Amino acid sequence: MRLSGKTAVVTGGGSGFGAGIARKFATEGARVFVADISADNARKIAQEIGGVAVACDVADGASVADMAARIKKDDTLDILVNNAGVTHLPAALEDVSEDDFDRLFHVNMKAVYLTARNFVPQFKAQGSGVILNIASTAGVSPRPRLNWYNASKGWMITATKTMAVELASHGIRVNALNPVAGETPLLKSFMGEDTPEMRAKFLATIPLGRFSTPEDLGNAACFLCSDEASMITGVAMEVDGGRCI
Template sequence: MRLQGKTAIVTGGASGFGAGIVRKFIAEGARVLVADINTEGAEAFAGELGNNAVAQTVDVADTISVEAMTDAALGAFGSIDILVNNAGITHERGPLEEITEEEFDRVLAVNAKSVFLTARTIIPHMKERGSGAVLNVASTAAVSPRPMLNWYNASKGWMVTATKTMAVELAPAGIRVNALAPVAGETPLLKKFMGEDTPEMRAAFLATIPIGRFSDPEDMGNAACYLCSDEASMVTGVVLEVDGGRCI
């Protein structure tokens, strides 16, 4: 029960890595706001998890929606101890000059602007309390980029730098900020990362991961639990690679 008594918001919490983080947090004693643009998915998942999970619809790229999410968490829990910026998207694989401006804007809005928006609404609350933990879900794409996903790579690189600068600025306020860098996993984004989901593409992708498998939601949940728990009270500004050796 490493998160006993803690409250958390997990964006993109209804599926994929976010769902793995939510499950682990609940198992470790936290109360969690499952925030997702998929209202039906968030409500179904929260209902499955019981009284310690609350569903909330959110578009993390929209100011009003993020403010409503924050108000919902404070209304349900009274405080926010942990923020996990997990929601993310990518564009279709392709040469960097062929990605449309609309795709670029959407990727940067969801992957980068969202961190700015949640910081504006939630960090002041954490400062008032003198404590908090923020976890940004980046990617191995930020550390070891793959071709044909250029602007997605860049958005995750932005998140790594944001994590470090937030950590430096917020440490005196008692707020820790870290990031996870997973390799691709069995999530809705996997097909876009590979271009096509075939046995041959999976084999080629897995050949780049020394441990020989994709990241899974449980891997992410375990790593997130540590970084957001008091066990990591001396850890801030870290980008933890959960990648089976992909970035070595």
């Protein structure tokens, strides 16, 4: 019960790593708002864990403001997990369409700005709060043909560090997790095609020989968002089976 009495929101919580984090938080005693662009996915996970479903498009300012108002009306937030993310299909950097780039920019980067605008003032007022950004090993050790996705996750790692420095004096901690590719809906997009050969190629780059799982991310997220990590801020922790060594 390391998160007993805490309230958290997990964006992109309706599937993949976000669902794993939401499940772990609930198991550890937190009240969890499961935010997802898919209302059905959010509802499914929320019902499973006894949480609250919130339909939200994190790339849209009005939608994020509505989510924040919904949560503030119901509870005081302690933990914000910026997990929602997208990628583009593997391609030469100059061949990625402008529409795909704009979507990636809005979901992977602008969303962190939007949630900060809506929740940081509350965290400052209460003198506490934890923000966890789900970045990627792609921001540390980039793979070819995923250029703009890699860049967006590098941005998130830098954003995490600068947020941590600026918000520390207000009692707010900010950290990131860097998972390697995992068993999530994005896996096929990273690989371009989900075949045994392509999986073997990806796994060959991971010393522990397996993908990250939602449970792996949930366990790491729980630690960084708990009081056990009260002296940890500004880190981007790899949960990658040795991929970045």
